[in-house]
Amino acid sequence: MAKRRKQRDPGRxxxxxxxxxxxxxxQMVLSERATFDLARRLRGAEGAALGEVFAFVSGLYFKGKLAYALRFARPPDPGHPVAASGVLVITPSAGLRPAETRVTADAIRAFAAVDIAANDPRYSRPLLASARALDDEIGPDCDVVLLGSIASAKYVDVLTGVFGARLRFPIAFVGRG
Known part of the structure; x- marks a missing residue:
């Protein structure tokens, strides 16, 4: 009986x-008067994890997306600096960043200054560049799942141009932020 070769998981x-x-x-977490732990860490040199900050800022919706993604992500090369844990966050001005990326209050203020619009190059250029870098890293078979609204061009137009048919949209997220 011949041994079957285990197929490599293309990842997600x-x-x-x-x-x-x-x-x-x-504004609450960025306030100089805020004394809770996350606000203090954001003001410090080391900052806090991007995913944690966005979970606080957005509330349950982002927390749910983050928990789901962390549970079901399967990066093709775990630990690689581009694909990281397999969970990347779209930022307003820094493209795709791993959820564990450390950010400071200054970074969050910089994000707040940029409109998330496909026609704003401060948003679209970094997103396009980082999406291309991710595409090069993960190869042609890895699924890319967008957890966010597909009702507008701000994500889909940029990302579909890079990932094509590999870009997936869970039905539960259609029409949500």
């Missing part, structure tokens, strides 16, 4: 739509 990467960095919860 998740891209999470960003939190609103200019909303009231963002």
């Amino acid at each position: 990467i998740f891209l999470l739509s960003p939190a609103n960095c200019s909303g009231p919860r963002a």
Whole structure:
């Protein structure tokens, strides 16, 4: 009986739509008067994890996306600096970043200054560049799952141009932020 060769899992990467960095919860965590742990860490030199900050700023919606993605991500090369844990966050001005990326209050303020719009090059150029770098890293067979709204061009137009038919959209997220 011949041995079967185990096929390599092509993997699954998740891209999470960003939190609103200019909303009231963002202002709360960025306040110099805020004394809670996350706000203090954001003001410090080491900052806090991007996923944690966006989960606070966005509330349950981002927390749910992050938990789901962390559970079901299967990066083709775990630990690679581009694909990282398999969970990347779309940022307003820095393209795709691993959810574990450390950010400071200054970074969140910079995010707040940029409109998330496909026609704003401050948003679209970094997103396109990082999506291309990710595409080069993960290869042609890895699924890329967008957890965020597909009702507007701000994510889909840029990402479909890079990932094509590999870009997936869970039905539960259609029409949501």
